[in-house]
Amino acid sequence: MDHQRSRLRLIDVAKEAGVSIATASRALSGAAGVSEDITQRVRAVAGKLGYVANVHARSLAGGASSSVGLLVHEIGDPYFAEIASGVLRLGAQQGLTVQICHTGRDPDNELTQIRALIANRVRAIIIAGSGFVDAGMQVAAKEELRAFEASGGRVTVIGRHHLGADAVLPDNVAGGRSVTEHLLALGHRRIAFAAGSLALTTVADRLSGAAEALGAAGLSIAELPVVDVAFTREGGKVATERILHEFPDVTAILALNDDMAIGALSVLRAQGIAVPEEISVAGFDDVAVAEDLSPSLTTVRLPMAELGERALSLALKPPSARPRRRATGHVLVARDSTGPPRC
Amino acid sequence: MDHQRSRLRLIDVAKEAGVSIATASRALSGAAGVSEDITQRVRAVAGKLGYVANVHARSLAGGASSSVGLLVHEIGDPYFAEIASGVLRLGAQQGLTVQICHTGRDPDNELTQIRALIANRVRAIIIAGSGFVDAGMQVAAKEELRAFEASGGRVTVIGRHHLGADAVLPDNVAGGRSVTEHLLALGHRRIAFAAGSLALTTVADRLSGAAEALGAAGLSIAELPVVDVAFTREGGKVATERILHEFPDVTAILALNDDMAIGALSVLRAQGIAVPEEISVAGFDDVAVAEDLSPSLTTVRLPMAELGERALSLALKPPSARPRRRATGHVLVARDSTGPPRC
DNA sequence: TATTCTACCGTAAGCGCTTACGTAAGCGCT
DNA sequence: AGCGCTTACGTAAGCGCTTACGGTAGAATA
Numbered sequence: 001m002d003h004q005r006s007r008l009r010l011i012d013v014a015k016e017a018g019v020s021i022a023t024a025s026r027a028l029s030g031a032a033g034v035s036e037d038i039t040q041r042v043r044a045v046a047g048k049l050g051y052v053a054n055v056h057a058r059s060l061a062g063g064a065s066s067s068v069g070l071l072v073h074e075i076g077d078p079y080f081a082e083i084a085s086g087v088l089r090l091g092a093q094q095g096l097t098v099q100i101c102h103t104g105r106d107p108d109n110e111l112t113q114i115r116a117l118i119a120n121r122v123r124a125i126i127i128a129g130s131g132f133v134d135a136g137m138q139v140a141a142k143e144e145l146r147a148f149e150a151s152g153g154r155v156t157v158i159g160r161h162h163l164g165a166d167a168v169l170p171d172n173v174a175g176g177r178s179v180t181e182h183l184l185a186l187g188h189r190r191i192a193f194a195a196g197s198l199a200l201t202t203v204a205d206r207l208s209g210a211a212e213a214l215g216a217a218g219l220s221i222a223e224l225p226v227v228d229v230a231f232t233r234e235g236g237k238v239a240t241e242r243i244l245h246e247f248p249d250v251t252a253i254l255a256l257n258d259d260m261a262i263g264a265l266s267v268l269r270a271q272g273i274a275v276p277e278e279i280s281v282a283g284f285d286d287v288a289v290a291e292d293l294s295p296s297l298t299t300v301r302l303p304m305a306e307l308g309e310r311a312l313s314l315a316l317k318p319p320s321a322r323p324r325r326r327a328t329g330h331v332l333v334a335r336d337s338t339g340p341p342r343c
Numbered sequence: 344m345d346h347q348r349s350r351l352r353l354i355d356v357a358k359e360a361g362v363s364i365a366t367a368s369r370a371l372s373g374a375a376g377v378s379e380d381i382t383q384r385v386r387a388v389a390g391k392l393g394y395v396a397n398v399h400a401r402s403l404a405g406g407a408s409s410s411v412g413l414l415v416h417e418i419g420d421p422y423f424a425e426i427a428s429g430v431l432r433l434g435a436q437q438g439l440t441v442q443i444c445h446t447g448r449d450p451d452n453e454l455t456q457i458r459a460l461i462a463n464r465v466r467a468i469i470i471a472g473s474g475f476v477d478a479g480m481q482v483a484a485k486e487e488l489r490a491f492e493a494s495g496g497r498v499t500v501i502g503r504h505h506l507g508a509d510a511v512l513p514d515n516v517a518g519g520r521s522v523t524e525h526l527l528a529l530g531h532r533r534i535a536f537a538a539g540s541l542a543l544t545t546v547a548d549r550l551s552g553a554a555e556a557l558g559a560a561g562l563s564i565a566e567l568p569v570v571d572v573a574f575t576r577e578g579g580k581v582a583t584e585r586i587l588h589e590f591p592d593v594t595a596i597l598a599l600n601d602d603m604a605i606g607a608l609s610v611l612r613a614q615g616i617a618v619p620e621e622i623s624v625a626g627f628d629d630v631a632v633a634e635d636l637s638p639s640l641t642t643v644r645l646p647m648a649e650l651g652e653r654a655l656s657l658a659l660k661p662p663s664a665r666p667r668r669r670a671t672g673h674v675l676v677a678r679d680s681t682g683p684p685r686c
Numbered sequence: 687t688a689t690t691c692t693a694c695c696g697t698a699a700g701c702g703c704t705t706a707c708g709t710a711a712g713c714g715c716t
Numbered sequence: 717a718g719c720g721c722t723t724a725c726g727t728a729a730g731c732g733c734t735t736a737c738g739g740t741a742g743a744a745t746a
Contacts, residue, residue, distance in 0.1 A: 092455070
């Protein structure tokens with residue numbers, strides 16, 4: 001590839017500026033030990049010539065890489081896309097390039113991608129979606145990550161508690177509390193919960209927040225229906241049908257994510273039950289759809305882009321002795337799917 | 344950073360395998376001139392030791408980079424996210440790393456990002472969202488890209504015609520034809536078009552496809568209302584109000600993207616006009632929302648992920664003398680928002 | 687057997703950059 | 717003037733890899 005040879009090198013800039021290559025390097029990188037006027041001169045020449053340093057050479061010589069990796073399941077998924085958006089924004093601001101890998105939920109592929117990131121000598125790996133935090137990650141991949149950390153790389157995890165690595169996660173507990181308080185404030189007492197898998201910390205946290213709010217109002221979640229199906233639209237449908245059938249006195253359904261809430265809405269519409277007049281529905285996540293549904297969905301917005309930014313900023317700090325956890329805020333987005341109970 | 348020193352190098356593998364570093368390199372890269380058994384031995388050792396070649400050193404020495412760049416406006420936008428998904432999928436399959444840059448629609452930032460990609464010696468730059476193809480790109484950025492191409496880099500564009508570079512784009516003409524044929528087949532004759540900016544090739548193409556379909560049915564688009572407002576939800580609302588007011592005999596509204604269609608639906612709902620019983624509505628793009636609206640939206644799905652894949656595969660081929668164009672297919676997704684006209 | 691060829695492998699020269707080290711000049715001090 | 721010290725800059729040694737190039741063995745040819 002002649003495409004390498006044709007671009008100008010540091011030595012071209014140095015010659016043009018009448019200094020040595022070392023001085024040019026120092027001037028451009030802002031290192032100490034170069035007089036002010038020479039620094040200016042070199043930078044001016046570099047700008048005039050349109051010189052851009054070769055990242056590979058720089059990284060090879062200096063050891064400091066200027067890129068970070070982001071691991072997601074599927075970048076097309078809005079959840080991950082929004083995380084990526086935050087990571088990219090901060091990355092660009094910091095002059096870092098971001099390499100996004102999506103695994104397609106395939107453990108083999110995941111291992112390959114992690115190896116590729118390490119081969120690229122990324123400074124940090126941010127894990128947003130991965131078997132690492134769920135199940136099924138290759139043992140080899142875990143070892144690879146461990147070795148990566150041992151050799152100075154940083155690993156941070158988004159959205160899950162995870163032992164051994166710094167993590168940022170949405171404050172699901174507070175979110176669960178907020179939306180439950182919203183329902184209580186409207187006057188609801190018989191609230192049903194459409195849960196996904198109770199094993200997920202996400203679900204557990206949201207429910208525990210709800211329990212707190214209920215407790216503060218003198219109620220107990222133990223006396224309310226919690227229907228655990230699947231964290232999907234279909235799961236929402238099944239849960240809703242069961243709730244309507246078994247607990248006809250409920251006045252509000254709190255789905256633990258928006259997908260389930262959408263399923264709930266479709267069942268209610270199909271059965272001719274008015275929302276929110278007869279039953280209120282609230283969700284979790286504020287997916288883009290939520291606003292456009294009819295009725296528009298009351299939900300809890302979690303700032304995934306902000307989580308992405310925080311994960312990166314955490315990754316850029318030196319590691320701490322014990323893993324850090326950071327929870328970010330949330331916003332209750334009250335829309336048309338919730339209202340006061342009829343009676 | 345000791346993190347560099349601690350990882351094992353090619354020479355470690357070579358020693359362990361009892362060969363020279365050159366032979367080890369050739370064995371791993373699959374170059375000719377190495378006996379079969381030595382190749383196997385080296386690879387086995389590399390695998391056992393978990394050796395991963397340093398991409399920076401490889402690229403610096405060999406000249407051949409293993410990464411490509413993708414330029415988007417905003418990765419959080421599903422349109423770009425889906426494109427990215429396709430690029431990432433094929434990239435992973437080809438062993439390429441993909442550096443995604445999002446510009447936030449800021450021309451200065453865009454220039455910075457392009458420079459960063461070039462500094463990373465990417466093999467190709469895929470432009471999905473950029474002032475390059477719209478307006479407002481920095482002149483410096485265009486020059487940078489031109490120099491990049493001149494020095495052997497490849498540039499491909501997604502979603503726009505663009506002179507001088509290979510491009511892949513959805514077949515908007517065929518899409519416009521399909522959805523119009525669908526409406527005609529249902530029996531509609533008075534169809535109104537809610538357009539965005541007629542200056543966009545996207546809009547022009549979709550309309551020209553519609554005109555073809557109408558022509559084949561013995562109708563002329565010149566006699567039908569084409570309301571040109573803005574390519575937004577709000578634009579869809581305004582267009583719909585105008586259509587209802589000025590052309591009360593229309594039985595179907597074809598919005599030239601889904602955002603406008605969503606706006607149309609909300610106006611119709613507000614005015615108590617039943618869809619599709621009184622008026623049919625169709626859109627374009629098949630955004631994720633489309634399926635969840637009520638009524639669910641008939642629309643044309645454009646395979647953006649596939650476009651991303653094609654853009655990459657085009658970028659990996661040697662450049663052709665004249666720029667290539669590739670149009671991909673589309674799928675008409677007929678849902679509940681369209682039906683036969685009442686009368 | 688001597689010779690040419692081929693296939694294989696090792697030696698070493700970079701790729702473009704950073705940075706330890708060396709050197710020279712300027713400063714204040716005795 | 718001579719000393720040490722600081723500051724500013726140049727020289728050169730790599731970073732880990734690829735790849736000319738050269739050398740050595742065995743096969744093939746005479």
